[in-house]
Amino acid sequence: MVEMGKGAVVEAPIDQLLVEKLADPQTIEKLVRLLDKLEHVTFLLDMLENFLRRGPEIADSINDLVVTLRESLSKPEYVSRFELAFTAVRRMQEFLDSPQVQELFKSDVLDVRSVQMLGKVSRSMIQASTETAQTGIKRVGLLGLMRTLGDPEVQPALNFVLNFARHISKELADA
Template sequence: MGKVGKEAVVGEPIEHLLVEKLSDPHTMEQLVRLLDKLENVTFLLDMLENFLRRGPEFADSINELVILLRQSLSRPEYVTRFEHALTALQRMQEFLDSPQVQELFKSDVLDVRSVQTIGKVSRSLLQASKETMETGTKRVGIIGLMRALSDPEVQPALNFVLNFARHLSKEISNA
């Protein structure tokens, strides 16, 4: 069926060409894909329309910001603050580029498992501390320990260490 540009050949009704075009499998596939995404397309068009409608408002805000920045940069205290901020950023960059920090990044200290283990140790320390405060000091009397271990000044630390060991063991076995 011959067509010249977008116009139908003389004598061929436009409806017939439309039906023929809509019957094409490729066209049908594209229409189905478009219909599937119609909600997203509508949403995007609404957002674009709102953005364009607020264009003058955005331009005014940007203009006000530029004016504010020009006024601020003319004040010496703002220039000093900016210089201090820039110096701080340079020092932070030097720190991050240092061999020590680079080695830290390469080590297992920042590994997720290490951080999780430190979290477990911290929770265990806090729980042991809490229990030690709640239960008070208990005499830990194991015959094999020296008399010095039964000293009342040592008992709070010993209770803390035992509670810590118990909770750390729970954390490790739950891993």
């Protein structure tokens, strides 16, 4: 800052300028924010210093990688592997772009709820298959079937099957 004296211009001492700048509320706010983040700044500077210190080592590693790639590309077996990999990627892209796969993506088959339901059905089938293999096939008569229909464990599945039958009928009628 410049002070006006008796006809002469005198510069304020640097200490006074520093005190005035430090007393500024915006400067105080910025210093507090900097102090709050000082640990992060220190960590970042340490990482940068370590990175710069390892610069020659990193450059040597990159150079070795380039040399290795050049040597590998000159070998016929690596060239054929790259060609096979490229062909495989191209075929996968053709498969994904096919109308059938695009239609599959548009359908509800890949919906999370559908996949979860298929998981439940699969687990139930495996458990039923295991139980049947362990206990053997038992003859179930009409009365046994009627008793089973009243079983509280069977009721949710029975409701599911009936609702499924109703909805699949609607879907098939629309088809």
